[in-house]
Amino acid sequence: MSATTLERNNKGTEKFSSNNEQQTTDAKIKVKNLDLFYGEKQALYQVSLDIKEKEVTALIGPSGCGKSTFLRTLNRMNDLIDGVKINGEIVIDNENIYNSSDVIKLRTRVGMVFQKPNLFPMSIFDNVAYGPRMQGIKNKKALNKIVEESLRGAAIWDEVKDRLKSSALGLSGGQQQRVCIARAIAMKPDVILMDEPTSALDPISTLKVEELIAQMKKDYTIVIVTHNMQQAARVSDKTAFFLNGEIIEYDETDHIFSMPKDQRTEDYVTGRFG
Amino acid sequence: MSATTLERNNKGTEKFSSNNEQQTTDAKIKVKNLDLFYGEKQALYQVSLDIKEKEVTALIGPSGCGKSTFLRTLNRMNDLIDGVKINGEIVIDNENIYNSSDVIKLRTRVGMVFQKPNLFPMSIFDNVAYGPRMQGIKNKKALNKIVEESLRGAAIWDEVKDRLKSSALGLSGGQQQRVCIARAIAMKPDVILMDEPTSALDPISTLKVEELIAQMKKDYTIVIVTHNMQQAARVSDKTAFFLNGEIIEYDETDHIFSMPKDQRTEDYVTGRFG
Amino acid sequence: MRKFKDNFMLGLLWFSAFLTVAVLVVIVGYIFFKGFRLINFDFIFGDYSPVGHGGIWPMIITTIYTIVISLIIATPIGILAAVYLQEYAKQGRLVRVIRFATESLTGIPSIIYGLFGAVFFVTTLKLGMSIIAASLTLTIIVLPVIIRTTEEALKTVPLSYREGSLALGTTKLQTLYKVILPSAMPGILSGIILSMGRIVGESAAIFLTAGTVAAMPESIFSSARTLTVHSYLVTQESGDIELAAAVGIVLIVIILVLNLSATFISKKLNKADY
């Protein structure tokens, strides 16, 4: 099963464009021949990739290679940028997300944590309760519960439990990022996208978040961009290596790190320790 | 020589407050009994630390422990925040920087790279040339030279050399951060403060920057905040471990990582790999 | 040299601010000095009489009517228009046309608005000379101010807030109302305050559309005289500067009260203000 997926994707990276591959039915997210342009500038080239449910997929690659761009196509955050054009298809739960018009539903199902913490200028509580409230949950008790669970889940509860009502912007960078994670968790999404979620965290928080990811894997499908090879190695089941907007290699994480097929992948993953 | 420094600092970390320690004459930066308050909230407690010239000092510790706060006292960036109060003294080149009123001179000598890239909304070239221009360098050729050298130094030259005149804000996060480093280098400062400079960088760029740091050590005194233990281990000569606004331990990097004296330090540095 | 330039610019800044404040003091001082003798209970709360200095209570009420009605109409339209321009419209022709139109509206002399209002609202729409006709005319006058200032305020709201909110599966509308508008509140408010100033200070456009009836308006369909129109007529015809200044004092107090309450309201609304 996973072998099929892999094969398909390894082919995909060689960018042949015949579309007659079979669909694997258990893939949560299926990306096929995705091109993305920022105006004239192409940022993704024929990206194809299947992501299995309840697995953690890591995206690695050098700066500017298109990891964030790709990640943001999965919940259509790129829609916000003027002049972005997309070819190809992305299917989540057998539904082409670029055909379906319900972006809102998509985004409630596909949560996201950004590279830079982006808390709103509200209290910590209001930040975490923001999503649920917008879904119509008004009940005070239910909200309290969601907020506490989410903050605990993001390993930040103890630090902020006494100041839930004070501004979230008074927190340090690392604290803020963990509240961002809590905010995403509060939506109880199916899929969680994380764009270098721990790049602003210290190792202890990072560890907690990584543990959290491992635990969330039971319920959620997770796609994570990271620069940290060890993190990729520790948390992910599959790893995709991007270079200049293409997927060079996509495989079981173990394979990618121990016996990459592509020389460039090897250079990259070993460069770290070289 | 380095032994004296160490001894003194190990004592310092135990926070005895007798002030009759001898000054080591070769310390570039001497911090003594530094307290810092954000309004009512104390963020640093009796921090004392000597930083030797042409060495790399790493500051590590969990999120919110005061690393950034401490770093920013060294070029008085905390002056910008309302309600910050400071006790204690910081001496750079035998001059108490909080007595001397020439903050500008201080900051030209003590450069800084921030946690989040903060390029100005100008072209890449103008960003890097900003500092030198402010120092009065008008000569086109000289500026070109400085900009190129600095960008090369920050391992970003090849990626941007064709678009020097276009807006710096169009770059990816990692690219932006490297331009920020170039911008700091362009000032040819004595001391460079770096607040998690590589947290937004991919491993290859990180490696380049780390190499750069190793190379710059010949000329500059460097203080770097990092969450990455390996980075601390790779690049720094000394490491200070912060916890809750205090220095718990300050020593040769090797010692900190291989045989920390304090249990908390050990927990922290090994937690990473635990 | 740089020091000198800096000090020179600093001097200019101080000088300009001093000049502005001096102008403020002199003008307000002049108005108070000229008018304070007439201020008493009967003058403010008395009914108007063509003999002597008369009471101005009907004009105060009329002024408040025009402010409230114009703002009730113009504020939502202006804010929503700005929202359209900043948040919805593709930056293309239509936006350029709208922006050009609003900017051109700012420069049209109020007498032309007055004539237009007299033909369009008073005669064509058969509103007659009335407070409502004047308020509608004023709405057109202040729309550009509100639109432009709101647009500027919206521009300053970081993209990351929008992303953060949308990624939580909220609609644009929810994002707008929960995150974007609250963050833009201070800017919007200054636009509203400027508009109030414009409304209060307007004469030509009002007396051509609301007339100059110096009696308590029975409804918003009555013809009536605002304070500014009163002071205009008084200067124009009888040259009674004391009376004009006394009316000015009342106007200043009204504006002061309105500004303070607007600031207060925005503080209440703006969650960012912890």
Place this chain on the structure above:
Amino acid sequence: MPSPSNENQIVDMKKSNKLKYFFESASEKLFLICAMLSVISLLLIIGFVFYKGSHPFVAEGYSFIDFIFGMEWVPSEDKFGILPMIVASIFSTIGALVIGVPIGLFTAIFLAEIAPKRVAKIISPAVQLLAGIPSVLYGVFGLAIIVPMLQNNFGLAKGQSLLAVIIVLAIMMLPTIVTVAETAIRAVPKTYREGSLALGASPIGTIFKVVVPAAKSGIMAAIVLGLGRAIGETMAVILVAGNSLILPTSLTDSVRPLTTNIALEMGYAFGTHQEMLFATGIVLFSFILILNFVLAKISSKGGK
């Protein structure tokens, strides 16, 4: 970890987004309508002014060239030339810009960047207060203080002059420019300041090299709005301009800008005279459009 009831609640919520999309698209249309309102207003006003103002040239055989370049304005003798007023408008606008914009911007910068918080908290609202003082009172102030001052200091027979107009307009522009620009400058992210200061730039250098350019769009808005106030202003100008029908050759000549001409005579005008005042409005309009165009050009150039 997630409690079932909450989860169900959210899952339930996730089903029905139809309504949201309806509101979403309805609101977008509403917003568009709001935005179009200003365009419609402008078109109505332009249509109105053009309809009225073009009549003499279209139907009554007056020459538009003579109108624009004519030196004589004697409505009761059928002479309609507005060159002196065009010149007066240009001079007074430029003059007010030259004085008002720098002072206004510098004050805004001072309030946003230099002034102690407490001082700014007092001055800013006070300056906004200036915006609310009716223009008539500015006129009265101009007539009672500025005009005699010019008269006495320059030994003039009359202080009603181009200079008086410029001073009054500059003063009237101040509140708009200061308020809008101050808001824009305050909105510049702190990271820019930090970045610049950390490079050893002086606070002043930081302000002029980083903060002000970053606030450029808001500053342009301030200038456009302030300029609008200056061009559109009539009541104060009438009182201090002198309204003489001569081509200004010095700052001390009394002048009649286009707006004043309209406001001054509209009350008594009828027939062709009134239409010619509307034609004056057309010229004023073109003047405003050209200015906006130039400003837009300048600001987009500055953007690169």
Place this chain on the structure above:
Amino acid sequence: GDSNDNETESSGTGTDTVSISGSTSVGPLAEKLAEKYKEKQSNTNIEINQIGSSAGITNAISGVSQIGMSSRDLKEEEASELTETVIAYDGIVVVTHPSNKVKDLTMEEVKQIFTGEITNWNQLGGEDMEIVVVSREDGSGSRDAFQEIVGYSSGELIRNSIIASGNGNIKTTVATNKHAVGFISFEYIDDSIATLKINGVEATAENVLNQQYSLSRPFLFVHKDGNFTEAGQEFIDYILSPDGQKIVSEAGAIPVK
């Protein structure tokens, strides 16, 4: 017309509204008349809008107002649609700064001043200083009347004259400039300016009535016959009654009879 009248009557429940708009010179007088009239006739509500003669005439024609006030004569097109009533006369007086030594002018000298033939007060026996002429705007009723009686045309008016809008502005301008000369209505005379004799005759209401002093003009009420109510007619009747004319003279204007 008809439906309008019905509306007024039915909604009024006994209160009629007479809307009047027009000249800012006539306005203050009309307000005083209306105030006194209201004491007598409390069920009539009189609305007065001072928006300029032409606007008032336009309103009378378009029906926005029942009565228009004008301080200038009706032009042919206007006169064909409207009926006019002279409710009072307004005397016009030449004024200078109180410090000015010149107190008496001939009509010819007034003309020479306003047409720029005489440009210095010393030509008139005053101090050696430039004359600053202050006039009203072209089209203004006072100015039309003044020019017609003094005998010069708008084209002849000295070009660098200050043009002030309204009596009040002329008064303020003249009061703050010792070079200045201008003209205002009798109603606005006060201590801040000096009034001049013309041909040795003082500017008073009696002198206007006995035709010794020729600088005056009519104040007009105009209406369109189809748009004129009983209440309007009653108000005009009141103004022309002895009671009304007494108020006219108290206000500083000159009664019709």
